[in-house]
Amino acid sequence: xxxxxxxxxxxxxxxxxxxxxxxxxxxxxxxxxxxxxxxxxxxxxxxxxxxxxxxxxxxxxxxxxxxxxxxxxxxxxxxxxxxxxxxxxxxxxxxxxxxxxxxxxxxxxxxxxx
Amino acid sequence: xxxxxxxxxxxxxxxxxxxxxxxxxxxxxxxxxxxxxxxxxxxxxxxxxxxxxxxxxxxxxxxxxxxxxxxxxxxxxxxxxxxxxxxxxxxxxxxxxxxxxxxxxxxxxxxxxx
Numbered sequence: 633x634x635x636x637x638x639x640x641x642x643x644x645x646x647x648x649x650x651x652x653x654x655x656x657x658x659x660x661x662x663x664x665x666x667x668x669x670x671x672x673x674x675x676x677x678x679x680x681x682x683x684x685x686x687x688x689x690x691x692x693x694x695x696x697x698x699x700x701x702x703x704x705x706x707x708x709x710x711x712x713x714x715x716x717x718x719x720x721x722x723x724x725x726x727x728x729x730x731x732x733x734x735x736x737x738x739x740x741x742x743x744x745x746x
Numbered sequence: 747x748x749x750x751x752x753x754x755x756x757x758x759x760x761x762x763x764x765x766x767x768x769x770x771x772x773x774x775x776x777x778x779x780x781x782x783x784x785x786x787x788x789x790x791x792x793x794x795x796x797x798x799x800x801x802x803x804x805x806x807x808x809x810x811x812x813x814x815x816x817x818x819x820x821x822x823x824x825x826x827x828x829x830x831x832x833x834x835x836x837x838x839x840x841x842x843x844x845x846x847x848x849x850x851x852x853x854x855x856x857x858x859x860x
Contacts, residue, residue, distance in 0.1 A: 636789070663846060673834060675790075675850040687845045722789060731778035731840030732797045735848060737789035 635659050636738035638723050644744045652709045653741045655723030663729055664706035669720040681706055682729055718745045748773040750839050752851035759827050760859045767822040767854050769837030778840040779820040785833045832858045
């Protein structure tokens with residue numbers, strides 16, 4: 633009964649490949665997020681969707697393309713992977729966009745680029 | 747733009763000792779403040795939050811935090827640390843109109859000596 637689940641948990645791939653990470657939440661939330669955590673543990677938001685609509689789009693290379701087929705799912709597709717993309721990617725969800733609604737995080741996807 | 751500073755990168759305490767983790771924020775209005783904990787290989791778990799009202803807030807696992815507007819601080823405390831508290835702790839700030847975008851501090855890694 634995991635609230636926010638991400639697949640895969642680990643992803644090891646070659647530079648230049650294209651890969652996708654999937655996220656699903658069963659909390660009934662309408663807002664979902666992608667965060668990137670670098671090797672120094674710094675967390676930075678990448679994208680946010682509310683009811684399938686893109687709300688936040690930080691300065692992220694356009695090789696990263698999020699897709700939300702419904703409000704319970706938010707996927708992240710990455711084209712032409714680069715060494716600097718190695719990180720842990722976290723999905724999160726909340727109810728609404730008000731900051732008083734805490735975000736619930738998944739366990740992360742550890743992406744390693746060879 | 748809002749920012750969060752966690753001055754201590756690493757902290758080591760003995761089991762049973764008290765703990766205080768520091769967090770300072772920069773934001774013009776009243777912020778929405780959060781503390782999250784990240785255990786190794788896990789996602790972020792919300793410990794506590796502050797929006798308004800009583801400036802001393804209680805959270806899970808025996809943690810509390812105090813909002814001090816004059817010092818722009820939101821320090822996390824626990825009177826007696828347990829070995830299982832060893833983890834990475836993140837302070838975060840949200841703000842109205844930001845689409846529930848959270849800005850995180852760089853984290854404090856807590857080590858507990860037995």
